[in-house]
Amino acid sequence: MEENALESASARETILLASHNKAKAREMEKLLAPLGYRVITADRLGLNMEEAKETAATFAGNSMIKARYAYGLIRGAYPVLADDSGICFHGLDDFPGVNSARWAPDGHTDYAYKTRKILDLLKDNPDHSCAFHCVLTLIDERGAHQFAGVCEGEAVEPRYTGEGFGYDPIFLAPTLGKTFGEATLEEKDAISHRGRACQALINYLESIR
Numbered sequence: 544m545e546e547n548a549l550e551s552a553s554a555r556e557t558i559l560l561a562s563h564n565k566a567k568a569r570e571m572e573k574l575l576a577p578l579g580y581r582v583i584t585a586d587r588l589g590l591n592m593e594e595a596k597e598t599a600a601t602f603a604g605n606s607m608i609k610a611r612y613a614y615g616l617i618r619g620a621y622p623v624l625a626d627d628s629g630i631c632f633h634g635l636d637d638f639p640g641v642n643s644a645r646w647a648p649d650g651h652t653d654y655a656y657k658t659r660k661i662l663d664l665l666k667d668n669p670d671h672s673c674a675f676h677c678v679l680t681l682i683d684e685r686g687a688h689q690f691a692g693v694c695e696g697e698a699v700e701p702r703y704t705g706e707g708f709g710y711d712p713i714f715l716a717p718t719l720g721k722t723f724g725e726a727t728l729e730e731k732d733a734i735s736h737r738g739r740a741c742q743a744l745i746n747y748l749e750s751i752r
């Protein structure tokens with residue numbers, strides 16, 4: 544960790560997001576700024592989150608691993624927020640679940656491949672139901688707190704109009720009547736796994752103000 548970076552960031556109302564994902568940080572910042580928090584990423588403090596090995600079998604377990612790892616490295620200087628998320632296809636015994644980012648062979652990282660492969664696996668399966676999961680872990684001086692969000696949907700042929708990422712184009716949200724790949728960010732946030740977990744986090748932060 545870079546000591547200078549740690550000292551230069553104001554300890555007041557700062558939350559460290561245990562992630563290198565700038566898009567996630569911007570999303571969290573947008574949600575938490577009205578409560579008086581600013582969100583900094585692991586990069587800002589020179590932390591390498593790749594070293595936090597996600598070995599748990601649950602989203603809650605892996606979220607806790609990331610949060611504890613970062614909180615330990617900064618010796619509790621700031622509250623730490625970590626998230627773990629993924630998608631479970633019920634007809635495939637909840638595959639890929641906690642391995643949503645890592646299951647593809649030969650290092651395939653592109654989601655066109657992953658989503659096509661999932662649809663192939665579901666081809667002769669009548670059960671196309673699935674669910675996105677997200678568990679946020681906040682560690683502060685009061686201890687560790689977890690906030691979970693789930694969003695149920697159905698796997699469909701890809702539909703994408705420019706928003707969204709990952710599995711969004713094949714995730715049909717029944718209440719929207721469109722896939723997350725077609726929904727606006729606002730529409731997605733209002734019902735998504737991450738949106739719901741964030742709302743639970745916000746309720747908690749408001750309760751301790």
Ligand code: IMP
Pocket residue numbers: 626627628629630643644645675708709710711723735737
């Ligand atoms: P992580 O929590 O950033 O490690 O993401 C886990 C995996 O789940 C990644 O492969 C993401 O693409 C996928 N994932 C998590 N949330 C979403 C989402 O909102 N839309 C699409 N894919 C998601």
